[in-house]
Amino acid sequence: MSQPDLIVKDLQVSVDGKPILKGLSLEVRKGEVHAIMGPNGSGKSTLANALMGHPKYTVDSGQMLLAGEDIGELEADERSRKGLFLAFQYPTAIPGVSVANFLRTSLNARRKEQGEGPIPVKEFRTLMRSHMATLKMDDSFAGRYLNEGFSGGEKKRAEILQMSVLKPQIAVLDETDSGLDIDALRVVSDGVNALRGPDLGIVLITHYQRLLNYIKPDFVHVLVAGRLVRSGGPELALELEEKGYDWLIEPEAANTQA
Amino acid sequence: MAEAVDISRETYTEKYGFHDTEQHVFKIRKGLDHSIVDEISRMKGEPEWMRDTRHKALDIFLAKPMPTWGGDVGAINFQDIYYYVKPTDEEAKTWEDVPADMKRTFDRLGIPEAEQKFLSGVGAQYDSEVVYHKIKEDLEKKGVLFLSADHGLKEHEHLFKEYFGKLIPSADNKFAALNTAVWSGGSFIYVPKGVKVDVPLQAYFRINTKDMGQFERTLIIVDEGAYVHYVEGCTAPTYSSDSLHSAVVEIYVKEGGRCRYTTIQNWSNNVYNLVTKRAAAYKNATMEWVDGNLGSKLTMKYPSVYLMEEGAKAEVLSIAFAGKGQHLDAGAKAVHLAPNTTSSVVSKSISQHGGRAGYRGLIKVAKGAVGCKSTVRCDALILDEESRSDTYPYMEIEEDDVSVGHEATVSKIGEEQLFYLMSRGLSEPEASAMIVSGFIEPIVKELPMEYAVEMNRLIQLQMEGSVG
Numbered sequence: 001m002s003q004p005d006l007i008v009k010d011l012q013v014s015v016d017g018k019p020i021l022k023g024l025s026l027e028v029r030k031g032e033v034h035a036i037m038g039p040n041g042s043g044k045s046t047l048a049n050a051l052m053g054h055p056k057y058t059v060d061s062g063q064m065l066l067a068g069e070d071i072g073e074l075e076a077d078e079r080s081r082k083g084l085f086l087a088f089q090y091p092t093a094i095p096g097v098s099v100a101n102f103l104r105t106s107l108n109a110r111r112k113e114q115g116e117g118p119i120p121v122k123e124f125r126t127l128m129r130s131h132m133a134t135l136k137m138d139d140s141f142a143g144r145y146l147n148e149g150f151s152g153g154e155k156k157r158a159e160i161l162q163m164s165v166l167k168p169q170i171a172v173l174d175e176t177d178s179g180l181d182i183d184a185l186r187v188v189s190d191g192v193n194a195l196r197g198p199d200l201g202i203v204l205i206t207h208y209q210r211l212l213n214y215i216k217p218d219f220v221h222v223l224v225a226g227r228l229v230r231s232g233g234p235e236l237a238l239e240l241e242e243k244g245y246d247w248l249i250e251p252e253a254a255n256t257q258a
Numbered sequence: 259m260a261e262a263v264d265i266s267r268e269t270y271t272e273k274y275g276f277h278d279t280e281q282h283v284f285k286i287r288k289g290l291d292h293s294i295v296d297e298i299s300r301m302k303g304e305p306e307w308m309r310d311t312r313h314k315a316l317d318i319f320l321a322k323p324m325p326t327w328g329g330d331v332g333a334i335n336f337q338d339i340y341y342y343v344k345p346t347d348e349e350a351k352t353w354e355d356v357p358a359d360m361k362r363t364f365d366r367l368g369i370p371e372a373e374q375k376f377l378s379g380v381g382a383q384y385d386s387e388v389v390y391h392k393i394k395e396d397l398e399k400k401g402v403l404f405l406s407a408d409h410g411l412k413e414h415e416h417l418f419k420e421y422f423g424k425l426i427p428s429a430d431n432k433f434a435a436l437n438t439a440v441w442s443g444g445s446f447i448y449v450p451k452g453v454k455v456d457v458p459l460q461a462y463f464r465i466n467t468k469d470m471g472q473f474e475r476t477l478i479i480v481d482e483g484a485y486v487h488y489v490e491g492c493t494a495p496t497y498s499s500d501s502l503h504s505a506v507v508e509i510y511v512k513e514g515g516r517c518r519y520t521t522i523q524n525w526s527n528n529v530y531n532l533v534t535k536r537a538a539a540y541k542n543a544t545m546e547w548v549d550g551n552l553g554s555k556l557t558m559k560y561p562s563v564y565l566m567e568e569g570a571k572a573e574v575l576s577i578a579f580a581g582k583g584q585h586l587d588a589g590a591k592a593v594h595l596a597p598n599t600t601s602s603v604v605s606k607s608i609s610q611h612g613g614r615a616g617y618r619g620l621i622k623v624a625k626g627a628v629g630c631k632s633t634v635r636c637d638a639l640i641l642d643e644e645s646r647s648d649t650y651p652y653m654e655i656e657e658d659d660v661s662v663g664h665e666a667t668v669s670k671i672g673e674e675q676l677f678y679l680m681s682r683g684l685s686e687p688e689a690s691a692m693i694v695s696g697f698i699e700p701i702v703k704e705l706p707m708e709y710a711v712e713m714n715r716l717i718q719l720q721m722e723g724s725v726g
Contacts, residue, residue, distance in 0.1 A: 096696025
């Protein structure tokens with residue numbers, strides 16, 4: 001089998017001097033969907049932010065490799081242009097910048113990296129509209145200011161829209177299901193499923209099993225107190241649904257105290 | 259270009275900060291006194307009343323103390339300035355007749371191209387005089403006047419005299435007095451009753467000579483029910499010594515008329531820009547100032563509207579973007595002198611690299627001006643720790659039955675916003691530029707498309723200082 005497209009090796013990350021991830025390892029290949037589940041405070045969002053290179057998250061040790069290249073020292077924009085994507089749990093509003101303008105600028109930044117010229121306006125519009133249709137977004141959405149006054153569902157759809165246009169190799173989806181009602185969840189999941197395929201590896205971070213009914217993972221990992229304590233197939237998610245996280249937390253807590 | 263020093267905006271020098279070899283037909287000696295004023299007036303062959311006006315204005319200028327508020331004007335040495343540099347013998351009506359160097363300069367600045375594509379008329383001033391002036395024939399046939407102020411005085415003396423200095427008398431402030439004493443160039447516009455000039459008229463002001471002062475004078479009269487959009491742009495070479503630009507602009511908008519005056523001020527960072535701009539709006543007339551300030555070392559400019567009669571409206575949209583070594587004290591004034599008049603001010607100031615940008619404004623409602631409405635909104639965006647923003651919103655309300663609102667916000671570019679944009683592949687400067695573009699979007703979307711593009715391009719240019 002080929003080398004994994006994303007390799008996380010014994011990653012230790014702290015925030016404001018407080019260790020959060022305490023040696024996390026993960027391998028993701030394109031075409032795979034890995035679900036990372038865990039209780040609140042286990043380090044799920046830290047993993048997402050550290051992968052993307054948020055300056056507030058300090059990598060103390062370990063490695064992150066994207067397509068074999070160490071990305072640990074790269075800025076977020078460089079990681080993005082190399083094919084990493086993060087769908088944010090809480091996307092930030094950028095007043096005055098339209099969705100369309102933002103998408104085109106981002107896409108052009110990526111194309112420039114690949115030695116291509118800017119996308120012609122017409123071609124871009126067609127591309128954007130087709131993805132918006134998949135996500136059941138009205139055309140007028142393109143003219144709205146990014147995330148400003150968006151409902152929870154609109155924000156998440158906008159994230160998946162960006163992912164569709166930017167076509168990453170590895171996408172990290174941070175609690176994409178949070179704040180969504182069942183209809184919105186279905187639309188967003190359909191959007192993600194439409195992108196699934198041999199060219200995309202997905203890391204799906206979620207607290208609840210619910211999302212996994214819509215986006216079927218190939219692998220499930222359980223994150224507790226900064227470490228992956230269990231890995232398995234989709235059945236592990238069901239087991240968590242049934243038993244909760246406590247049975248995994250207790251031995252872990254005992255370990256820490258020892 | 260050896261003496262050109264780039265103060266902060268790295269690409270400014272290359273794009274705008276170049277200069278031509280001096281090739282004026284006349285350059286007055288440095289300094290300011292009555293004999294200089296006399297000589298300027300004589301060279302222009304002016305009527306006596308104008309020469310007298312100039313001399314009186316000089317006395318007022320000399321008598322008035324320097325302003326101690328706003329920005330630091332203490333370093334201006336009034337005796338070390340050329341007050342009059344005449345570039346050509348006469349104004350050209352075709353670009354072919356403009357001397358090659360000057361034509362090349364305006365070509366680099368894109369003026370002839372813009373004229374062809376989207377303007378009704380263009381005036382191009384180079385140092386002290388307008389070297390090119392033209393208005394489309396169909397407008398001329400409708401009686402629209404668009405001339406250099408000098409030609410306005412020569413060809414329409416009666417009209418010119420009726421309005422000149424009435425709204426901004428010499429005694430208004432020290433720099434208005436200075437301008438009145440040594441004014442040269444600028445625009446004179448008259449739009450007859452009911453005539454709508456749908457496509458903008460533009461004037462472009464270019465300083466070329468080192469150590470000079472540019473003192474254009476603009477007079478705009480929009481008659482009843484008429485409309486005009488006037489746009490001005492300006493740039494200058496980047497010199498190691500300072501230049502002075504001190505203009506006076508007077509505008510009259512008669513009953514039911516509308517005037518929009520758009521400025522994209524992009525002087526080099528060695529120019530003192532001390533300008534007085536005032537409009538009078540009569541019954542149901544509308545005056546709109548769109549004031550974009552990106553350049554200059556110091557700008558003190560507060561476009562004003564005097565709401566003279568019932569139903570008059572004022573709108574001011576102001577942008578100031580200050581970088582290293584720049585202090586932009588921008589703002590607005592609305593003076594409600596009649597009932598049921600309205601004013602709206604939106605100001606967006608941005609500062610970075612130790613720059614200082616601010617809003618200074620006055621809303622005044624006179625006794626008896628009942629039913630007035632005024633809203634002021636000032637937003638400031640500070641891009642780094644060294645930079646500064648000031649807001650001075652003054653209000654003088656002498657009437658009870660009015661509605662006056664003021665809102666101000668100050669924000670810094672947030673780490674989360676930057677990270678979000680960077681996670682989509684934008685470099686940090688690109689991300690900052692996008693946040694800034696979004697910040698000024700409510701104003702930029704009011705501009706004609708070509709100027710909106712220009713404004714965003716200038717913002718990008720201003721942001722490029724952030725690289726490395």
